[in-house]
Amino acid sequence: MKLTLLALALLLPSSAWALCDDWTPLNTAMEATFVTLVVADWGQTKEFVAKGYAEQNPFLGSHPSQQRIDTLIPLAIAGQVALACWLPAPWRDFLQALSIAVESTAVRGNLSLGFAGRF
DSSP: OHHHHHHHHHHHHHHHGGGOTTOOHHHHHHHHHHHHHHHHHHHHHHHHHHTTOOOOOTTTOSSOOHHHHHHHHHHHHHHHHHHHHHSOHHHHHHHHHHHHHHHHHHHHHHHHTTOOOOO
16 A cells, blocks of 8 residues: 555656646656655654654644545645646746755754654
8 A cells, every 4th residue: 555655646746747838847857856855754754653753744733644644645746746737937936946945844854853754
């Protein structure tokens, strides 16, 4: 089940990009970076929640179940990809850059606490 969820999270955005108008190679690179960071954060979240630590993401709640994590994070990836696809170029670039900044901060913070992100 875990590998299926991971595969869907990685493959869904790559197929969605084909449907986007005015999509550049930079948009593809930024979206791939975003998805990679979210998948890393996903693994870290599963790891520290399993150890009893509180989650800071208000959408997940402070102590989400593994099922909630495995449902909402792929939905968040799909939602961000859909929004990036829908937005015109300057706004898309801003969304992607902001998404990367938020996720890289989360991943870096989790790594500093010792959470590598194992599924």
